[in-house]
Amino acid sequence: MNKATFDTVIHAPNRLQICALLDSTKELEFQIIREQLDVSDSVLSKHLKVLEDANYVQLIKKTEFTRQRTWVSLTSKGRKSFKLHLGELKRIIG
Amino acid sequence: MNNEKQTISKEEAAATLESVDLTKRDAIQSFRIPLILITLISLSYSLIVFSWGMTEHDNLWALGMYIGSASFGIFAAFSLYTFRLLGIKINILPRSKERIKSELVSLLIFAVILIFGRQFRVYEGFEYAPHIAALISGGYLAYLLYKYPTGEYLVGNQK
Numbered sequence: 001m002n003k004a005t006f007d008t009v010i011h012a013p014n015r016l017q018i019c020a021l022l023d024s025t026k027e028l029e030f031q032i033i034r035e036q037l038d039v040s041d042s043v044l045s046k047h048l049k050v051l052e053d054a055n056y057v058q059l060i061k062k063t064e065f066t067r068q069r070t071w072v073s074l075t076s077k078g079r080k081s082f083k084l085h086l087g088e089l090k091r092i093i094g
Numbered sequence: 095m096n097n098e099k100q101t102i103s104k105e106e107a108a109a110t111l112e113s114v115d116l117t118k119r120d121a122i123q124s125f126r127i128p129l130i131l132i133t134l135i136s137l138s139y140s141l142i143v144f145s146w147g148m149t150e151h152d153n154l155w156a157l158g159m160y161i162g163s164a165s166f167g168i169f170a171a172f173s174l175y176t177f178r179l180l181g182i183k184i185n186i187l188p189r190s191k192e193r194i195k196s197e198l199v200s201l202l203i204f205a206v207i208l209i210f211g212r213q214f215r216v217y218e219g220f221e222y223a224p225h226i227a228a229l230i231s232g233g234y235l236a237y238l239l240y241k242y243p244t245g246e247y248l249v250g251n252q253k
Contacts (some may be wrong), residue, residue: 011102016110020117024246025125029181036121071183079189086114092107 006088009054010081014039014047019082022057022074030059030070048072056081118246125182126243127173132236135173138166140232147211147224184244193246200238207231 010019017037022028034044051057056078060071074082102110145158177184188194211227214220 006102011110013113016114017117020114021121024118024121024244025182026185027183032181036117036124069181073183086111089107089111092102092104093111094104 006085007081009050009056010085012047012050014043015051016085018044018047018051018072019056019074019078019085022072023079023082027060027071027073030072033072051078054078122242122244122246125177125180125184126240127176129240131169131173131176132239135166135169135239136232136236138162138169139235140228142166143208143211143231144224144228146208147215147227149212182244185246188245190246197245200234203234204231207234 010016014037018033021033021036030041030044030048034041037044048057048059052059055075058073058075060073062069062071139162141158141162145155145162148155149159174184174186188197207227207230211224211231214223
């Protein structure tokens with residue numbers, strides 16, 4: 001069995017999905033990510049906090065049309081780490 | 095936290111990559127703009143190609159080019175605004191090497207169709223060249239907007 005080491009911050013299923021979603025776009029609103037992942041607000045907040053603490057994502061709160069929106073984006077460090085993580089997974093598969 | 099390490103098997107790695115692909119695929123499909131906007135953008139572009147192919151000095155088809163260009167710009171801006179209202183900001187400029195390559199190829203295809211649509215009519219006397227060029231380029235643009243709404247070209251992670 002091939003073994004390899006990698007970053008567990010990204011590898012958790014929900015966080016990996018969050019990174020995959022954000023990698024396809026520039027920014028996504030909190031609600032869109034929640035709908036895509038089909039999780040509760042609190043669960044998503046918890047995962048985003050972990051990613052934010054690792055400096056992998058950036059959260060920006062904006063008021064647009066009298067509505068508070070939270071935009072989430074991958075930082076350059078997060079994008080790089082996500083790519084490295086996928087590269088590591090591909091390497092394991094061979 | 096970043097330094098936490100763990101190990102996984104080949105099967106787990108394959109399953110993880112598959113889930114990443116699936117997430118991206120689902121997201122790209124659900125991020126699609128309304129079909130009416132795709133149709134309007136494609137028709138505007140077809141009008142530009144057709145008008146360019148039919149233009150003789152400053153005849154009426156030159157006006158078609160201006161109208162096509164203006165409506166193309168308006169509909170493209172409106173599609174970006176629609177994305178924003180939906181809670182999505184797309185990357186306008188390509189980031190990945192795959193996307194740069196794909197966009198250069200698409201750009202080349204559009205340029206060749208645009209040039210040949212006119213050249214075949216003017217120099218070869220083939221009157222329907224602009225019609226065919228407009229149809230192909232409009233159809234190709236509609237396909238790209240439908241299949242790759244965010245502009246990201248999904249390359250399978252598992253090879």
